Amino acid sequence: MWIEIILFAAASFWVGFSGAMVPGPMLTVTISDSLKKGFRAGPLVVLGHVIAETALIILLIMGLGWVIGSPTVTMIIGGIGGAMLIYIGYSIARSPVPDELPGDGEPIEKRGSIISGIVTSVTNPYFYIWWATVGWAFMLKGIELAGIIGVLSFLVGHWSSDLSWYSLVSFFTSKGRHVLPGKRYRVMMMVCGVFLVFLGLYFIYSTLIV
Template identity: 35%
Template sequence: MLELVFIFTTALLIGFSGALMPGPLTAIMMEHALRRGYPAAPLITMGHGILEVAIIILLLVGLGDYLALPYVAGSIGLAGGLVLAWMGYGMISSAADAALLPDHSSGENRPAGSTFWSGMIATATNPYWFLWWATIGAGYVAHSRKYGLPGMLSFFGGHILADFLWLSVLALVVITGKRWLTDRIYCGIIFGLGIFLGLFSLYFFWSGVTIISGW
C-alpha cells in the first residue's frame, strides 16, 4: 500500500514538472478557456489523457526504445512543427474577428469536440512529449508494472491529476481575468497565442532536423 502511495505521489510531482513547462498545450488551454470557460480544462485533459493511455500501452508492449530512435523522434518533430504552424495560423487568422461573448462560460461559440481534439493534437504534435515518455515515462512504467494493475493505475492517476490540476488553474486564471478584457485585448491575446504556437512550430521543426541529422 505504501509503495502505491509512493508511486502516486512521485508521479504527481514529476507530472507537475512537465505540466508547468510552457508549450503548445498551455497556449491551446488559454485560447479555449477564453472561448469556452472552465469546461475547456477537463476536455483538453481528456484529449491529452487518451494519448497518454495509448503511449503507456505502447511502452508496456516494448515500443519505448523505438520511439527514442533519432529518425522516429525527428520525424515526429518535423510533423509536429507543420501541424503547430497550421494551428497557429488558424488562431492568427481568426484573431481579427474574435469577440468575447456576454456569457463566457456558455461555450456556445465552440463545439466541445473541437476543444477535445485540440488537446489531443497539441499533445501528439509535441516531439518532446514522446521523448519524455520514451525515457522518464518508460522508467516509471517499468517500475509501476511490478505492482500490477494497482501500480499502473496509481502511476497514471498521479500523472494525469497533475495535468488536470494545472490546466484547471490556467482556466480559472483566464476566466477571472475576463472581466477586465475588452474585445481589442482579447483579439490581441488570441493573436499572441497564435504567434507563440508559430514559434514553437519552428522550434519543433528545427529540433526534428537536428535530431535526424545528428547535429
C-alpha cells in the same frame, strides 16, 4: 504495501508537474480555448492529452518503445508536429473577436478542445522524450512495486497533476476573459498564436536541421 502505493501515487503527482508546468503548445491552446469557451476548456484539453498518452502507453506495452528513440521517427514527428503547430497558431492568431463571450453555464463546443489536446500532445517531440525517460521509469517502478496496481497508481497521480495544473490555468484565464474585450482579447489571441507558430518552427528546426 498500500502505504507504499499511496506514496508512489503522491510522488507521481508531483513529478507529473515536471511535464505539465513546462510552457508549450498544450498550455497555449488551453489559454486560447479558455478565453473563447470558459473554464471547462482546460479539463477537455487534458482529456485529449490523456487519450494520446493512453495510446502511447499501449504502444510501449506492446514492445514498440524503440520507436520513441528512432531518429527517423523523431524527424517525422518534428516535421509534421511543427507544421501542425504552425497551422494551429495561425488559426488562433486569426480568431475573430466574439461578439459575446459564453457564460460559464452555457454549452460549449467540446470536440475542438479534446482534439486540440490530442494534437498538441502527439505533435510535440518532448512528449515522447518525457515518456521515454521519466514516464517509462515510473511505469517500470510501478510494475515492480505492485504490478498493474502500481501502474494505475502512477497514472492516477500523473493525470491528476495534469488536470490540476491545466484546470487552474483555465479557471484564472476564463475569469480574466471578461476584462479582455475588443483589442485586448485580440492581442492575447495573437500572442498565443504567434508563440505556437515560433514553437512549430523551432520543432522543425531542431529535428530536421540540427
